[in-house]
Amino acid sequence: MLEISKLTKDFNGLRAVNDLDFSIQPGTINALIGPNGASKTTVFNLITGFLPFQSGEIVFNNQQVNKLPAFQISRLGISRTFQNIRLFPQISVMENMLLAMKYPKGEKLLSAILRSNEMLSEDE
Known part of the structure; x- marks a missing residue:
């Protein structure tokens, strides 16, 4: 299970994520939706360790991952993909x-x- 508690992220004084709380149960399909600029990508970058955050807690399978580098978070099974659907256009x-x-x-x-x-x- 992924549990997010009180996650907060600021960019130069601008609060992009404010006390975000949610959990995702194993085997479920969830969506994070919102307009452009709603910080959806920022949330994914925080969860996967690509961005540091001001406060809050991220727990995956009962293990706190707040202080882990992105590569270790990925090894635990948390990863993301990018919108570039075809990374190598010259191949099928x-x-x-x-x-x-x-x-x-x-x-x-x-x-x-x-x-x-x-x-x-x-x-x-």
Whole structure:
């Protein structure tokens, strides 16, 4: 479970996030919506450790992650993606997916390709 408590972030005196509280249960789908400039990206950057914050607490699976660097937060399973949908435009969607996939230990390239095909088929 991800728990956010009293999360606050200022940029040069401008309060972008003010005492934000929410929790996300495992296995649920959640959305953070709002207009441009509503600090949605800032919230994701705070949770993933890319930005420091003034106050508050972030707990993931009963472990406080406030002071951890971004790479350690990522290793715990908290990560984000960027809006650039096709990072390498010179290669296919399939090749982009294969580059981004985590391969379970011992998984062969062929089974990864088959998984990618299944994922692409679901999107159609």
